[in-house]
Amino acid sequence: MNDHHHATTYVPKSAFAKWFESRLPIAGLIHSSFVAFPVPRNLNYFWTFGGVLFVMLVLQIVTGVILAMHYTPEATKAFDSVEHIMRNVNYGWLLRYLHANGASMFFVAVYIHIFRNLYYGSYKAPREVLYILGVIIYLLMMATAFLGYTLPWGQMSFWGATVITNILAAIPVVGDAIQSLLWGGYSVGNPTLNRFFSLHYLLPFMIVGVVILHVWALHVPGNNNPAGIDIQSGRDAVPFHPYMTVKDGFSLVVFLIFFAWWVFYMPNYLGHADNYIPANPAVTPAHIVPEWYFLPFYAILRAIPDKLGGVIAMFGSIVVLALVPWLDTSKVRSAVYRPIYKQFFWIWVVVCVILGWLGAKPAEGGYVIAARIATAYYFAHFLVIMPLIGFFEKPKPLPRSIVDSVLGPGASRIPVGAAAAPQAKG
Amino acid sequence: MADAVVSTAEPTRRDFLYLATTAAVGVGAAATVWPLVGAMAPDADTVAAGAPVELDLTPIAEGQIVKVFWRGKLIFVRHRTEAEIKAAQDVNLDALRDPQPDSARVKEGHADWLVVYGNCTHLGCVPLGNSGEYNGWFCPCHGSVFDTSGRIRQGPAPINLPIPPYTFVSDTKIRIGESGATA
Numbered sequence A: 001m002n003d004h005h006h007a008t009t010y011v012p013k014s015a016f017a018k019w020f021e022s023r024l025p026i027a028g029l030i031h032s033s034f035v036a037f038p039v040p041r042n043l044n045y046f047w048t049f050g051g052v053l054f055v056m057l058v059l060q061i062v063t064g065v066i067l068a069m070h071y072t073p074e075a076t077k078a079f080d081s082v083e084h085i086m087r088n089v090n091y092g093w094l095l096r097y098l099h100a101n102g103a104s105m106f107f108v109a110v111y112i113h114i115f116r117n118l119y120y121g122s123y124k125a126p127r128e129v130l131y132i133l134g135v136i137i138y139l140l141m142m143a144t145a146f147l148g149y150t151l152p153w154g155q156m157s158f159w160g161a162t163v164i165t166n167i168l169a170a171i172p173v174v175g176d177a178i179q180s181l182l183w184g185g186y187s188v189g190n191p192t193l194n195r196f197f198s199l200h201y202l203l204p205f206m207i208v209g210v211v212i213l214h215v216w217a218l219h220v221p222g223n224n225n226p227a228g229i230d231i232q233s234g235r236d237a238v239p240f241h242p243y244m245t246v247k248d249g250f251s252l253v254v255f256l257i258f259f260a261w262w263v264f265y266m267p268n269y270l271g272h273a274d275n276y277i278p279a280n281p282a283v284t285p286a287h288i289v290p291e292w293y294f295l296p297f298y299a300i301l302r303a304i305p306d307k308l309g310g311v312i313a314m315f316g317s318i319v320v321l322a323l324v325p326w327l328d329t330s331k332v333r334s335a336v337y338r339p340i341y342k343q344f345f346w347i348w349v350v351v352c353v354i355l356g357w358l359g360a361k362p363a364e365g366g367y368v369i370a371a372r373i374a375t376a377y378y379f380a381h382f383l384v385i386m387p388l389i390g391f392f393e394k395p396k397p398l399p400r401s402i403v404d405s406v407l408g409p410g411a412s413r414i415p416v417g418a419a420a421a422p423q424a425k426g
Numbered sequence B: 001m002a003d004a005v006v007s008t009a010e011p012t013r014r015d016f017l018y019l020a021t022t023a024a025v026g027v028g029a030a031a032t033v034w035p036l037v038g039a040m041a042p043d044a045d046t047v048a049a050g051a052p053v054e055l056d057l058t059p060i061a062e063g064q065i066v067k068v069f070w071r072g073k074l075i076f077v078r079h080r081t082e083a084e085i086k087a088a089q090d091v092n093l094d095a096l097r098d099p100q101p102d103s104a105r106v107k108e109g110h111a112d113w114l115v116v117y118g119n120c121t122h123l124g125c126v127p128l129g130n131s132g133e134y135n136g137w138f139c140p141c142h143g144s145v146f147d148t149s150g151r152i153r154q155g156p157a158p159i160n161l162p163i164p165p166y167t168f169v170s171d172t173k174i175r176i177g178e179s180g181a182t183a
Helices: A015-021 A026-034 A045-068 A078-087 A092-120 A128-150 A155-169 A175-183 A190-219 A240-265 A292-303 A307-322 A339-359 A365-392 A402-407 B002-009 B013-038 B044-048 B082-089
Strands: A038-040 A237-239 B053-056 B065-070 B073-079 B113-117 B152-154 B166-170 B173-176
Touching: A015 A026, A026 A240, A038 A240, A045 A092, A045 A190, A045 A240, A078 A092, A092 A128, A092 A240, A092 A292, A092 A339, A128 A155, A128 A190, A128 A292, A128 A307, A155 A175, A155 A190, A175 A190, A237 A240, A292 A307, A292 A339, A292 A365, A307 A365, A339 A365, B053 B065, B113 B173
Parallel strands: none
Antiparallel strands: A038 A237, B053 B173, B065 B073, B073 B113, B166 B173
C-alpha cells in the first residue's frame, strides 16, 4: 500500500506556488485528496453519488441564495412573494423549480447512496464514523427540506408545520417548551415562518460543515468497493483523477438530464396542488401528506396507535440506522458474497417502498394494518434479522484481491501493463 | 511527583483559581445563552395580541359549530342539540381513553354550549364537525374520532379536545381567554 493520505505527491512548479504552498499547503491537500487519491479499481456507478450529492448541495445553495433575494418571510406576504418570483422575477420560475425539484433529486441521490452503503457493507469497520456522519447529514437534510417546504406558506406548508411541531410536543417534559420556542407564539404563525426561514438558510451551511468531516473521514480508510475487501497493492487502485473524475462527471451529466426532465416537463408533479392555496388555519386539507421522501417515516408515525409511541418509532427508524455498524455481526462487507443477507436486503428495500406507498394512503382500515406489519418488519430487519444472519450465514469465498475480483483469480500475480496509467502519459 | 502529592493533600491557590475561573466562564456562558434563547420565546406583540376575546352567541343556531381564533388557535363553539347533549351524557366513562364526564366539559347551566380547541390532540389537524361514528368530530388526517363532548373515542389522539379558559359574561356572551369563577 502506498503512502497516499499522509504525504502528498504534489510538487509546486512556479515560484509563487512554492511560496504559497509553504505558507498554506491547500494545493497539496486538494491534489492528494482529489487528484492522486487512490480509489479501488472496481468502483461501480453506485460510487458516483457522493459527487452527485455534492453538486446538488452546491446547486441548492446557489438557487436558494438568489431566491432569498426575492422572497418575503412574512405570513401575509410569503405566498404572494413566491408567486412574484414565478411571474415577475427574471428566470424566477426556473430558480424556484430547480430549487423545489432539486430537493427531491437530492433525496433521490441520497437514497441511492444509502442503499449502496447498506448493500456493500460500507458502514463496517473502519468506516463507522464516516457512516454516522452520513446519518447526521441525512437528518440535517430532512430538517432543511421540511423547513423549506413551509416557506411558501400554502396550505401544505402551514399544516405540515403544524403536524411536525405537534410531533415535537409529544416529547416528555421539554416538549411544550421546544414547541413554544419553535412557534414563537401560541400557534404556528408569522414568528414561526420568520424563524423557519432563518433556520432554512442556516442548516445547508451546517451540512457543508458535516460534509467536509464526511469526506475527511472517507479519506482516512479510503473507499469501500463492490468486493468489500481492502486495497492490498497499488494494482488494486487507480488514481482519483482521471478515473473517478470522469466516471463522476458522466454520472452527473446523466443525473442532471433526469433532473432537467422533472424541472422542464413536470415541475409540479412531486409537489401538492394544495400548496397553491394560501395557508388557512381554520381548514385542514382533506389529506395531509408530506413530500415523497418522508412518506416511509410518515407511515411509521401513523402506524403506532399512540402519539408518543408513533414519534419514538419514527425517530427510532433513523436512530437504528446509526446503530447498523454494531447490529451487523458479519465480518464480510459486501452483499455480493453474502447469499442470505442479499435476499433480506432486497426484502427490506421492498418494505421501505411499501411503507412509502402506505404513507401516501389515508390512515384507515387495511392500510393501517399493512403499515403496522411493514413497520414491525422494518425494525426486525435491523434488530433481529441483521444480527442473526451474521451468525448463521456461510459467506461465499472472497476474492484474494480487488484485481482478482475484476480480472479473475490469479490476476494479481500477472504484471499490469502501462495501459492502466493513462494519467501518466501527459 | 512531590507537587502532585501536595496538590491532592491540600488545595492550592492555583486550584482555587481554576475553579473560580471555570465557574465564571460557566456563569458567563449561561448569561450569554439566556437572551439568545429568550429572544425565541413569544415576543411582546404576540403576548399582547393574546388578550381575551368576546363572542356573541345569539347568532349561533342550534346544531351549528362556529370557528373562532384566540392566540392564533382555532376554537370550536358548538351549540349542541338535545340529542347531542344526551349522547354526550349517556356514556360509560370506563370505556373512555381520557375519562371525563360531559358535565366537566361545559359550564354549569350551559350544557348546550361546548367550547373546545379546534386542533386534534394528535398532530394538530382540524377535525371535521358533525362527522365520525359519534357525530362529534372526525379528523381526516389520522382518523381520530371525537364525540359530541369533544372526547377522544377512537384513533391515535391521546386526550380529549382541551377546553380553553372561558367564562359566560352573560347568557348570550362568552369571553375566551379568561377563566370564570365557576370554571
